[in-house]
Amino acid sequence: MVVKSDSAFVLSVHPYRETSATVALFTLGEGLKRAVAKGARRPKSKLTAALSPLNEVTVQFYESERGSMATLAEADLLRSALPLAIKLPDPFLLHYLPEAVLTFVQEGESSPVLYRLLRACLDGLERGLPPLQVKAYFDFWLLRSNGTLPPWRRCSCGAPATHWDPRALKARCARHAPGAPPFPDGLLDLLAAFRSRPLGEVPPPDAAPDLYRWLLGTFCDLQTHFLGKPLKSYALNRP
Ligand SMILES: [Zn+2]
The missing domain is CATH 1.20.1440.120 (Recombination protein O, C-terminal domain)
Structure with a gap:
């Protein structure tokens, strides 16, 4: 499993299951990328602050199999749209x-x-x-x-x-x-x-x-x- 690192704009964030979210990212290296952000809706998740539309972030994600959604491991805020x-x-x-x-x-x-x-x-x-x-x-x-x-x-x-x-x-x-x-x-x-x-x-x-x-x-x-x-x-x- 290869962990990839890229900068990206957050385009959309939607609730997924109990505590997670799905995000659409516009990455610099690979264009549009959809990923699951596990636990992103837990109160103390570090992902919460970074994942808001039009924020620019650095992300780390991995893809387990071809065609499935990527998993977002980390997202750090570069520029907030707030x-x-x-x-x-x-x-x-x-x-x-x-x-x-x-x-x-x-x-x-x-x-x-x-x-x-x-x-x-x-x-x-x-x-x-x-x-x-x-x-x-x-x-x-x-x-x-x-x-x-x-x-x-x-x-x-x-x-x-x-x-x-x-x-x-x-x-x-x-x-x-x-x-x-x-x-x-x-x-x-x-x-x-x-x-x-x-x-x-x-x-x-x-x-x-x-x-x-x-x-x-x-x-x-x-x-x-x-x-x-x-x-x-x-x-x-x-x-
Ligand atoms: Zn003509």
Whole structure:
């Protein structure tokens, strides 16, 4: 039996049997990992403090047989998400971010880009960046890494794209988008900024509120289309 050590974000924690819990972890080395945390709900368990959604932890776990859930041996807190929970006026992102990672990240497949993205988003929120800016940036990279973000610059005919077809969820040239609305002003510049700049340096939502609203709606449509249904956190609240 090999004990593995990794850093991870806690995505979800659910009660399991009398005193244990099942946890979903986003590990740096192996992507999504589900594990049983034995005794985690006992009053004196050292695991309790570490296992809360969006905490970053170092974990030790082992897998006894292929396909079975891992067992979490230890979890030590690296960064607590508690200050963020206290600071954020609207808890939407605290539900949305772990759910989106849990839904889009593959089991057993490392995604260091998304791991760094989640860290950067949580850091940005702690530094007081607008939640809409963080969500749009997060969605852009999540969809891009998943292959769900369509090409924006060119229509499938090769001509420069200027319109958005909301039914096909594709960027089109004017000739291939009859009746579809043109891109909102500044769209390609904002997407280029998302692609090339760190989160803290992209234009903030108050510089382009309508554009951000359009983009967040479109990212949500793309996710919903890919998954076949909206993420549950949208039902709770939406920024
Ligand atoms: Zn075209």
